[in-house]
Amino acid sequence: MTEDGFHIELLGDHDRATFCSGVDALDRYFRERVTQDIRRRVSNCFVLLDAEKEVAGYYTFAAASIPLGELPESLAKRLPRYPSLPAGLIGRLAVDRDYQRQGLGALLVVDAVARAMRAEPAIYALVVDAKDDHAAAFYTRLGFRSFLSQPSRLFIPISEIAKRLCKSIFRGSEGQSTARDRITGRYRRGPTMSTAPRTLESAAVIILMTALIYAAG
Numbered sequence: 060m061t062e063d064g065f066h067i068e069l070l071g072d073h074d075r076a077t078f079c080s081g082v083d084a085l086d087r088y089f090r091e092r093v094t095q096d097i098r099r100r101v102s103n104c105f106v107l108l109d110a111e112k113e114v115a116g117y118y119t120f121a122a123a124s125i126p127l128g129e130l131p132e133s134l135a136k137r138l139p140r141y142p143s144l145p146a147g148l149i150g151r152l153a154v155d156r157d158y159q160r161q162g163l164g165a166l167l168v169v170d171a172v173a174r175a176m177r178a179e180p181a182i183y184a185l186v187v188d189a190k191d192d193h194a195a196a197f198y199t200r201l202g203f204r205s206f207l208s209q210p211s212r213l214f215i216p217i218s219e220i221a222k223r224l225c226k227s228i229f230r231g232s233e234g235q236s237t238a239r240d241r242i243t244g245r246y247r248r249g250p251t252m253s254t255a256p257r258t259l260e261s262a263a264v265i266i267l268m269t270a271l272i273y274a275a276g
């Protein structure tokens with residue numbers, strides 16, 4: 060849990076009625092269909108709860124595979140010639156309108172990376188379906204790349220996203236504070252980031268570090 064009181068857990072008996080991401084299909088799925096998918100074991104769902112235990116975001120997670128031919132040659136040539144590779148599919152991901160653009164969508168992706176790293180069956184990459192250009196821009200910003208034949212389906216190898224996240228968390232990009240500043244609470248965001256969620260970054264560090272320690276055995 061972060062100091063802001065955010066917490067990610069498996070969907071259980073949470074109130075799903077008031078969640079509103081602004082995308083009707085994602086909101087309706089969460090209200091009406093997600094529990095059926097969980098019951099049938101075709102998907103899991105993780106929810107991000109705020110301090111009042113209201114759902115601030117969710118994502119679904121399921122096993123998937125990537126046909127080797129969908130990867131760029133530069134990646135494929137470094138992999139065994141299996142017809143497909145194991146993946147974790149983020150089928151749906153949404154953040155409540157009240158919480159968008161505060162780093163929570165990225166935090167949900169970090170959580171999926173950590174779960175993929177801890178999974179017992181090996182997972183090579185995360186896969187997502189971007190439902191529109193905004194979603195594609197969000198995932199591209201995090202380093203995802205399109206499948207060769209399906210531009211709206213994107214992937215990122217776990218090793219690559221873990222490395223990117225560690226770099227951005229621990230080095231900070233130019234002009235930003237260091238991770239230590241952020242963790243110790245001296246991190247300042249620009250004036251456009253309304254709620255300065257520095258504790259979310261600390262949460263991302265904890266989630267990832269736990270996964271890295273776990274992966275290292």
Ligand SMILES: CC(C)(COP(=O)(O)OP(=O)(O)OC[C@H]1O[C@@H](n2cnc3c(N)ncnc32)[C@H](O)[C@@H]1OP(=O)(O)O)[C@@H](O)C(=O)NCCC(=O)NCCS
Nearest residue numbers: 153154159160161162163164165189190193194196197200
């Ligand atoms: C898309 C969505 C999940 C992003 O979540 P969020 O919490 O608003 O995004 P974050 O604040 O974590 O943003 C992470 C990064 O992506 C960027 N980003 C977020 N939304 C973006 C958008 N629409 N276009 C371009 N970049 C975007 C942010 O600027 C940030 O980059 P930065 O760290 O360099 O500033 C959220 O806006 C949402 O739920 N939208 C409606 C549902 C939806 O479209 N879901 C995608 C399903 S495929």
